[in-house]
Amino acid sequence: xxxxxxxxxxxxxxxxxxxxxxxxxxxxxxxxxxxxxxxxxxxxxxxxxxxxxxxxxxxxxxxxxxxxxxxxxxxxxxxxxxxxxxxxxxxxxxxxxxxxxxxxxxxxxxxxxxxxxxxxxxxxxxxxxxxxxxxxxxxxxxxxxxxxxxxxxxxxxxxxxxxxxxxxxxxxxxxxxxxxxxxxxxxxxxxxxxxxxxxxxxxxxxxxxxxxxxxxxxxxxxxxxxxxxxxxxxxxxxxxxxxx
Amino acid sequence: xxxxxxxxxxxxxxxxxxxxxxxxxxxxxxxxxxxxxxxxxxxxxxxxxxxxxxxxxxxxxxxxxxxxxxxxxxxxxxxxxxxxxxxxxxxxxxxxxxxxxxxxxxxxxxxxxxxxxxxxxxxxxxxxxxxxxxxxxxxxxxxxxxxxxxxxxxxxxxxxxxxxxxxxxxxxxxxxxxxxxxxxxxxxxxxxxxxxxxxxxxxxxxxxxxxxxxxxxxxxxxxxxxxxxxxxxxxxxxxxxxxx
DNA sequence: TGCGTAAATGAGCGTATGATTAATAACGGC
DNA sequence: GCCGTTATTAATCATACGCTCATTTACGCA
Numbered sequence: 412x413x414x415x416x417x418x419x420x421x422x423x424x425x426x427x428x429x430x431x432x433x434x435x436x437x438x439x440x441x442x443x444x445x446x447x448x449x450x451x452x453x454x455x456x457x458x459x460x461x462x463x464x465x466x467x468x469x470x471x472x473x474x475x476x477x478x479x480x481x482x483x484x485x486x487x488x489x490x491x492x493x494x495x496x497x498x499x500x501x502x503x504x505x506x507x508x509x510x511x512x513x514x515x516x517x518x519x520x521x522x523x524x525x526x527x528x529x530x531x532x533x534x535x536x537x538x539x540x541x542x543x544x545x546x547x548x549x550x551x552x553x554x555x556x557x558x559x560x561x562x563x564x565x566x567x568x569x570x571x572x573x574x575x576x577x578x579x580x581x582x583x584x585x586x587x588x589x590x591x592x593x594x595x596x597x598x599x600x601x602x603x604x605x606x607x608x609x610x611x612x613x614x615x616x617x618x619x620x621x622x623x624x625x626x627x628x629x630x631x632x633x634x635x636x637x638x639x640x641x642x643x644x645x646x647x648x649x650x651x652x653x654x655x
Numbered sequence: 656x657x658x659x660x661x662x663x664x665x666x667x668x669x670x671x672x673x674x675x676x677x678x679x680x681x682x683x684x685x686x687x688x689x690x691x692x693x694x695x696x697x698x699x700x701x702x703x704x705x706x707x708x709x710x711x712x713x714x715x716x717x718x719x720x721x722x723x724x725x726x727x728x729x730x731x732x733x734x735x736x737x738x739x740x741x742x743x744x745x746x747x748x749x750x751x752x753x754x755x756x757x758x759x760x761x762x763x764x765x766x767x768x769x770x771x772x773x774x775x776x777x778x779x780x781x782x783x784x785x786x787x788x789x790x791x792x793x794x795x796x797x798x799x800x801x802x803x804x805x806x807x808x809x810x811x812x813x814x815x816x817x818x819x820x821x822x823x824x825x826x827x828x829x830x831x832x833x834x835x836x837x838x839x840x841x842x843x844x845x846x847x848x849x850x851x852x853x854x855x856x857x858x859x860x861x862x863x864x865x866x867x868x869x870x871x872x873x874x875x876x877x878x879x880x881x882x883x884x885x886x887x888x889x890x891x892x893x894x895x896x897x898x899x
Numbered sequence: 900t901g902c903g904t905a906a907a908t909g910a911g912c913g914t915a916t917g918a919t920t921a922a923t924a925a926c927g928g929c
Numbered sequence: 930g931c932c933g934t935t936a937t938t939a940a941t942c943a944t945a946c947g948c949t950c951a952t953t954t955a956c957g958c959a
Contacts, residue, residue, distance in 0.1 A: 424909045425953030436906050436955045458788060460704035463947065473908050478948060540784060543851050544702060554852045585858050589845065593867055596844035597837040604836070607787050608798045614829050615885070622881060623837055626874030633873070634866045641862060668939040669923030680925045680936050707917065717938050722918060 432471075443480045446470060451491050455534040458541050459488055495538045496553045499529060508564050515572040519565070519594070519624045524617050527598050531616070536606045557595075558588065565591045573632050577639065586638040594627045676715075687724045690714060695735050699778040702785050703732055739782045740797045743773060752808050759816040763809070763838070763868045768861050771842050775860070780850045801839075802832065809835045817876050821883065830882040838871045 427434060437445070449470040453461055463484055467474040481487040507522050530536060542550040566587045570579055598620065605612035613619055671678060681689070693714040697705055707728055711718040725731040751766050774780060787794040810831045814823055842864065849856035857863055 424911090424951055425907070426909070427907095427953080428909070434907055434953090434955065439906080442906080458702070458704070460702070462945080464945085474947090475909080475949080476907060479906080484947065537788065540788060540851070544781065544784060544788075546853070551853055554848075554854060558854070585855060586863065589857050589863050590866065592845065592848070593837075593841040593870070596840040600840035600844050601833065601836065604798075607784070609790070609795055610798060610802070611829060613833050618885060619830065619833050622834065622878045626837070626870070626878050629877070630870030630873040634870050637866060641859070668921055668941090669937070670939065671923080671937095672939070678924065678937060683936080686936080706915080708915085718917090719919080719939080720937060723936080726918095728917065 439480070442476075446472075446477060446480055447487075447490055447494065450487055451494060451534050451538065454488070454491055454541065455537040459545065491538065492542060492547070492549050495535055495542075496549055499535060500556075501525070501529065505560050505564065508561065508568060511568075511571070515568050516624055516628045518568070519627070520621055523594070523598055523620045523624065527602070527616055527620060530599075531602045531605075533606045536602050540603075540607065562588050562591050562595065569631055569635060573635055575635055575639065584638065584642060586642065587635065590631070590634050590638065594623060597623050683724070686720075690716075690721060690724055691731075691734055691738065694731055695738060695778050695782065698732070698735055698785070699781040703789065735782065736786060736791070736793050739779055739786075740793055743779060744800075745769070745773065749804050749808060752805070752812060755812075755815070759812050760868055760872045762812070763871070764865055767838070767842055767864045767868065771846070771860055771864060774843075775846045775849075777850045780846050784847075784851065806832050806835050806839065813875055813879060817879055819879055819883065828882065828886060830886065831879065834875070834878050834882065838867060841867050 450466060453466045453469050457465070463477055464474045467477055477484075477487065481490065504522055504526065507518055507525075510518060539550065539553070543554075563583045566583045567579075569575075569587075569591070570577075601613045601616075601619075604610045694710060697710045697713050701709070707721055708718045711721055721728075721731065725734065748766055748770065751762055751769075754762060783794065783797070787798075807827045810827045811823075813819075813831075813835070814821075845857045845860075845863075848854045
């Protein structure tokens with residue numbers, strides 16, 4: 412049992428550990444922005460269970476500094492979500508899809524080329540997945556928005572372009588959404604193969620998107636018609652059972 | 656400052672905390688199997704950063720027992736990978752795809768219906784994603800196998816069924832793989848929407864798969880031909896540049 | 900050149916983690 | 930019913946985590 416030596420100098424907090432690397436003093440706005448960008452890169456790589464000490468080392472700052480600019484790790488993650496989800500939506504997409512002065516295939520090609528460019532980023536696709544796997548509500552809201560503002564409008568444009576029978580304002584069926592998702596999936600999953608599964612990326616993405624859209628449009632009339640027939644048959648069966 | 660009371664009974668390890676819930680004594684094989692199944696469910700829900708204490712509580716056993724049956728958390732995770740990746744492959748798929756006694760569209764419909772049924776499980780799709788995001792090598796090997804044993808064979812069958820010009824044994828191009836992946840993506844991403852993004856699942860999956868395959872086959876001739884022309888043009892350009 | 904402000908830091912707090920160990924108790928054989 | 934075997938457990942360990950705080954020090958301004 413030994414008492415601490417009262418003559419020993421008390422360790423002094425705040426002293427530089429490595430005098431060769433001078434401490435950088437930034438404007439608070441710049442430092443906050445730098446931390447947020449670094450957090451996006453770090454969490455995209457290691458997931459949200461990554462460590463704050465490790466993140467700080469990647470940033471070249473002390474761990475304590477993170478908590479000066481963000482009250483908690485959870486608050487930092489929320490700001491990461493804001494950047495990845497909220498700031499990555501172009502209102503032009505919805506207008507482009509609905510612009511009937513151009514043929515639908517032209518619109519779809521232009522939309523998916525731009526959409527692909529916008530989300531084909533390592534950080535975006537991985538943080539989306541990490542947050543979806545965590546069951547974050549912002550993630551579910553984001554995917555609901557994709558359905559309501561992209562997929563369902565495209566369904567309506569398909570109905571119009573194909574001049575399908577039936578009232579044009581009837582609700583979009585799940586099956587119709589799935590048809591449009593077959594095109595959407597191709598683009599998204601191509602990006603996931605690259606950034607999540609580390610396979611080779613899609614070469615000539617703009618060229619391939621033209622092929623995908625032309626393939627989709629070539630089969631669309633038949634597919635939508637069969638979906639309508641399928642649903643009509645289902646309805647008929649349900650009515651028969653309901654009034655025997 | 657008080658010394659521990661020497662008269663106080665020393666806490667006795669191994670005693671039941673809750674005598675109302677009697678301790679279950681299983682055969683080692685059964686217990687190991689039970690832990691492994693529980694670990695698959697647990698890690699599928701919470702990811703591999705989930706806690707061993709939490710897993711043990713889900714299983715209704717003590718945390719220490721996990722380490723009697725698996726030397727470490729990492730070893731348990733490895734066994735989870737074995738079950739999810741290695742035991743979930745049907746050799747019949749490769750035979751089915753290559754069986755030229757049936758039309759290609761029939762084979763693709765049968766294959767994707769079975770494939771969809773096999774991997775449309777919460778645990779499988781989520782654990783695949785968690786491990787891919789971690790960059791596990793078993794995950795990359797698994798996706799390489801999908802390319803080599805499913806995607807590339809389908810490309811070869813497309814070449815044969817469409818009677819495309821060109822030597823039939825030339826290497827499968829990246830662009831051709833991307834075309835087949837457009838069909839594959841539709842199935843996989845539909846499952847991911849359900850189990851990862853918590854959206855409504857695909858209704859009537861078998862019916863929808865028939866639509867997807869028919870749509871793919873309808874556009875396949877044009878798409879493969881344009882890919883060949885695209886690559887030929889690229890080659891010509893490269894040769895022109897190489898020998899000016 | 901010196902000084903005050905506040906940005907940045909090292910050390911430390913309480914808790915939780917993966918893993919270990921000695922104590923307990925369930926079950927089969929007699 | 931007793932007993933030995935061993936499956937199961939409570940308690941504990943060393944470390945790592947998110948977070949706090951007193952101390953240090955970079956920089957703008959005089």
